[in-house]
Amino acid sequence: MTYSCILLDLDGTILDSAPGIIKTLEFTLERIGRPIPGPAELLKWVGPPIMDSFRDLAGLNPAESEHALAVYREKYLDDGAYDATLFPGMPSIIRDIHRHEIPLSLATSKPELPATLMLEHFDLARHFTVITGASEDETRSAKADVVAEALIRLDRLGVDISNPVMVGDREHDIAGAAANGVPTIAVEWGYGSPVEYVGAVALANTPAELWMLLFAQEIEEEEERAVAN
Structure with a gap:
């Protein structure tokens, strides 16, 4: 699905x-x-x-x-x-998520102001449906609270949140998503270690592998529709 x-x-x-x-x-x-x-x-x-x-x-x-x-x-x-650089391949994934019209939210423990400025700096903010991060006073900073807020914001926009997925590199991403019933695809190019990936539903070694995990089913469904037509 x-x-x-x-x-x-x-x-x-x-x-x-x-x-x-x-x-x-x-x-x-x-x-x-x-x-x-x-x-x-x-x-x-x-x-x-x-x-x-x-x-x-x-x-x-x-x-x-x-x-x-x-x-x-x-x-x-x-x-x-x-003082940051994009991981190669990630801008293409973000653009493809937008192109496939899959609603997208940032879910970071970084406060929303710097997170938004960074995405704007790299011309990526426009591809996100919502940008969700820690609150300015840090009362919302735990990843579980950030994920919950992201789902609330998406739901308010009428987004179908019945089958969400989290993508992250640390155990906090996996645990925070799981607290909201959301599965996580862990990525190996970040700052986590193998022990932190326990609980992830899949592991992407490269952005290319992440692309396949996110879009393989979408591509298959498009091909089936093309054959049917």
């Missing part, structure tokens, strides 16, 4: 945004007087909600996390958000 709608993660799925995030984290931790882990450790911050990482990975209390978030956001919006 063709997916009725698709939810796409951003960091590690559409964009290699780690360079900008890591540089901004280094700036933030230095500014607030905290030790700066190496790049491999900071890569663990890419994907999960940042307030969780301030708490779990930096050991900050709520007040310290709020201060760190303010420092991070100012720097990230200034230049960090644009």
Whole structure:
């Protein structure tokens, strides 16, 4: 059955945004007087909600996390958000989703403002039915809450949400989607590790494989209709 709608993660799925995030984290931790882990450790911050990482990975209390978030956001919006590159093949997939008229929502734990700016920067925002991310105050940042909000927004637009699929690279994507009854296709080119793919309904090693997983049934149905006609 063709997916009725698709939810796409951003960091590690559409964009290699780690360079900008890591540089901004280094700036933030230095500014607030905290030790700066190496790049491999900071890569663990890419994907999960940042307030969780301030708490779990930096050991900050709520007040310290709020201060760190303010420092991070100012720097990230200034230049960090644009220190990113598209994963080859992903723009074509996004354009094909739009061409096949499959409703598409972003589903990222990044706040919606920088997420939207990044998609606009790469001329991809216009292909999305809705852009869903964390709320400005971070009260909606857990992936389960983001996925739920994406489905609500699509449903309000009259989109059929009976057979959705999530595409992401981290365990947070898989668990957050599963909390809403949504299956996930995990992608290997992002920031996750094999242990994080447990629970995914499929694994795409390359964007070409993801394309086949998303469109094989659609193409088969088109071919059957062409033969019938």
